[in-house]
Amino acid sequence: MIHARGLARTFAGRGKGAEKVEVKAVAGVDIDVDEGEIVGFLGPNGAGKTTTLRMLTTLLTPTAGTATVAGYDVVTESQKVRRSIGYVSQSGSTSPEARAGEEIVDHGMLYGISKAQATARGRELFEQLDLDGLWTREPKAMSGGQRRRLDIAMGLVHDPTLVFLDEPTTGLDPQARANLWTHISDLRSRRGATIFLTTHYLDEADALCDRILVIDHGTIVASDTPDALKRQVSGDLVELVLADASRSGEAATVLSRVADDDLTVSGATVSARVRGAGHEVAGLIRSLDAAGIALESLEVRRPTLDDVFLTLTGRSLREDA
Amino acid sequence: MFWRETFIVFRRQLRLALRNPAWVIIGLIQPILYLVLFGPLLEPIAGQLGAQNAYTLFVPGLLVQLGLFGALFAGFGLIAEWRAGVIEAERVTPASRTALLLGRILRDVLQLVVQGAVLIGLAFFFGLTGSIAGMFLGLLLTVLLGAACAAASNALALTTKSEDVMAPLINSVALPVLLLSGILLPMTIGPQWLQIVSDFIPTKYIVNAIRELFTGDFFTITVFWGVLWTLVLFAAGLWVGTRTFRKENA
Numbered sequence: 001m002i003h004a005r006g007l008a009r010t011f012a013g014r015g016k017g018a019e020k021v022e023v024k025a026v027a028g029v030d031i032d033v034d035e036g037e038i039v040g041f042l043g044p045n046g047a048g049k050t051t052t053l054r055m056l057t058t059l060l061t062p063t064a065g066t067a068t069v070a071g072y073d074v075v076t077e078s079q080k081v082r083r084s085i086g087y088v089s090q091s092g093s094t095s096p097e098a099r100a101g102e103e104i105v106d107h108g109m110l111y112g113i114s115k116a117q118a119t120a121r122g123r124e125l126f127e128q129l130d131l132d133g134l135w136t137r138e139p140k141a142m143s144g145g146q147r148r149r150l151d152i153a154m155g156l157v158h159d160p161t162l163v164f165l166d167e168p169t170t171g172l173d174p175q176a177r178a179n180l181w182t183h184i185s186d187l188r189s190r191r192g193a194t195i196f197l198t199t200h201y202l203d204e205a206d207a208l209c210d211r212i213l214v215i216d217h218g219t220i221v222a223s224d225t226p227d228a229l230k231r232q233v234s235g236d237l238v239e240l241v242l243a244d245a246s247r248s249g250e251a252a253t254v255l256s257r258v259a260d261d262d263l264t265v266s267g268a269t270v271s272a273r274v275r276g277a278g279h280e281v282a283g284l285i286r287s288l289d290a291a292g293i294a295l296e297s298l299e300v301r302r303p304t305l306d307d308v309f310l311t312l313t314g315r316s317l318r319e320d321a
Numbered sequence: 322m323f324w325r326e327t328f329i330v331f332r333r334q335l336r337l338a339l340r341n342p343a344w345v346i347i348g349l350i351q352p353i354l355y356l357v358l359f360g361p362l363l364e365p366i367a368g369q370l371g372a373q374n375a376y377t378l379f380v381p382g383l384l385v386q387l388g389l390f391g392a393l394f395a396g397f398g399l400i401a402e403w404r405a406g407v408i409e410a411e412r413v414t415p416a417s418r419t420a421l422l423l424g425r426i427l428r429d430v431l432q433l434v435v436q437g438a439v440l441i442g443l444a445f446f447f448g449l450t451g452s453i454a455g456m457f458l459g460l461l462l463t464v465l466l467g468a469a470c471a472a473a474s475n476a477l478a479l480t481t482k483s484e485d486v487m488a489p490l491i492n493s494v495a496l497p498v499l500l501l502s503g504i505l506l507p508m509t510i511g512p513q514w515l516q517i518v519s520d521f522i523p524t525k526y527i528v529n530a531i532r533e534l535f536t537g538d539f540f541t542i543t544v545f546w547g548v549l550w551t552l553v554l555f556a557a558g559l560w561v562g563t564r565t566f567r568k569e570n571a
């Protein structure tokens with residue numbers, strides 16, 4: 001459904017004063033998304049997610065590279081691309097003074113569907129996205145989360161089979177977020193839609209996506225399933241909190257026998273990466289017991305995508321929006 | 322398809338304008354104030370200016386002012402829409418880019434027709450007499466000029482995307498154009514140098530043409546020039562507008 005090769009975009013920016021600097025927002029990315037896939041595009045602020053999406057949705061001309069979306073070239077067949085996709089932008093899509101329902105219907109009609117069809121689908125989306133009763137409300141009188149859901153409804157009103165969502169869940173409360181995840185999964189299972197979404201949320205990409213592309217500084221640094229990406233990190237994090245901090249040296253020695261990486265001691269806390277921690281923990285506790293080291297607590301954490309990002313780029317992925 | 326899309330955009334714009342008619346009303350009140358507060362001053366000197374009826378001199382000027390000023394500021398609404406993400410949302414649909422522009426211009430045109438008709442109608446109460454057919458033609462020229470200005474203004478808005486850039490730009494163009502078009506008083510009463518400068522202002526020819534149309538002189542060289550300039554500006558405005566709207570929206 002989506003194939004991009006060396007897709008790049010530079011912006012002519014301004015440095016201090018009049019000096020011209022080029023901002024390399026996207027520095028040549030290859031993307032392949034198959035029909036029916038849900039692919040997550042994960043990266044920190046300014047990584048180039050929106051810019052990539054705007055190129056794929058024909059809103060921005062690439063400065064280099066090529067891309068086909070739904071079988072059409074984004075530059076030479078932009079009209080056909082637009083006909084085949086739905087797009088929810090990161091910022092809004094409605095006039096503050098308009099009425100929500102009218103915006104939805106007009107938007108659908110610009111895609112060529114009839115007024116009746118757009119109204120029916122719009123109302124259905126309002127119901128599914130918990131916007132009941134807001135049909136005649138002005139967006140300026142809606143809450144941020146309601147407006148966000150209105151944006152999502154706008155992008156889906158014409159039933160696209162390929163949907164681009166730019167940070168769809170930003171500003172949604174946990175319940176609305178979970179509801180939207182269900183909705184997005186349904187789009188695929190009920191309508192066979194292909195979905196390409198950007199997010200900062202690691203749990204979101206993990207929960208929703210078949211595949212994750214990690215982008216940083218305009219370059220894709222990883223592309224794999226969430227599980228495979230997590231496996232790249234050497235093991236689960238085992239964290240021991242000792243009852244007696246003075247025994248931490250001994251505890252570290254015990255832990256180091258099963259540890260693979262990252263053995264750290266900090267006060268009463270000793271931690272390390274342990275591959276297959278589930279297996280090792282029982283033996284570990286026995287060894288500690290035998291040595292007479294009492295534990296306050298023990299925690300085993302599966303690697304998060306944040307850990308993956310750290311491994312891949314040496315930087316932590318900021319989780320805030 | 323194209324006209325359907327244009328109509329969808331037009332209907333949306335009209336709905337929004339009617340819901341908040343402050344701008345429409347302000348745009349209308351301004352020429353009415355001129356008519357009421359300035360018109361009477363012209364009446365006694367109309368003869369000296371070569372007109373039998375002060376209002377065949379004055380109303381055409383006000384019409385062109387409406388067309389110029391009202392439409393030139395149309396782009397400000399577009400910047401607000403761009404900021405809200407509406408423009409990008411429309412541009413990601415398969416709708417024709419030209420339709421997105423034309424729908425907006427048509428709203429401005431409709432507004433101009435209403436304002437112009439109200440102005441002419443009101444002027445009758447003040448003593449306007451002249452050719453009704455000429456007044457219709459004059460209004461038509463005004464509307465074409467307004468459409469050109471609206472298109473140019475929308476193009477400028479989409480290019481600059483900033484009210485702070487656009488406002489001084491438009492004001493610095495519109496005010497001299499307005500003064501040099503002889504909107505309040507015909508340029509012929511001015512000194513030589515002022516007349517020569519005003520010869521370079523296309524809208525002067527349009528004002529003059531509308532004045533002759535109002536008095537019922539249809540087939541004069543003045544009318545010819547005015548119509549020609551209107552058509553040239555109309556074509557140029559639409560060309561710039563569509564070109565900008567077709568271009569990417571970076």
Ligand SMILES: Nc1ncnc2c1ncn2[C@@H]1O[C@H](COP(=O)(O)OP(=O)(O)OP(=O)(O)O)[C@@H](O)[C@H]1O
Binds near residue numbers: 011013049051052090
């Ligand atoms: N129109 C523009 N002109 C100049 N620079 C731009 C423009 N749009 C984006 N950039 C720059 O390109 C880079 C990538 O921006 P982009 O919006 O794609 O990031 P993002 O991954 O979507 O970030 P976020 O998570 O904050 O949404 C940033 O450094 C940004 O400043």
Ligand SMILES: [Mg+2]
Binds near residue numbers: 049050090
């Ligand atoms: Mg973004």
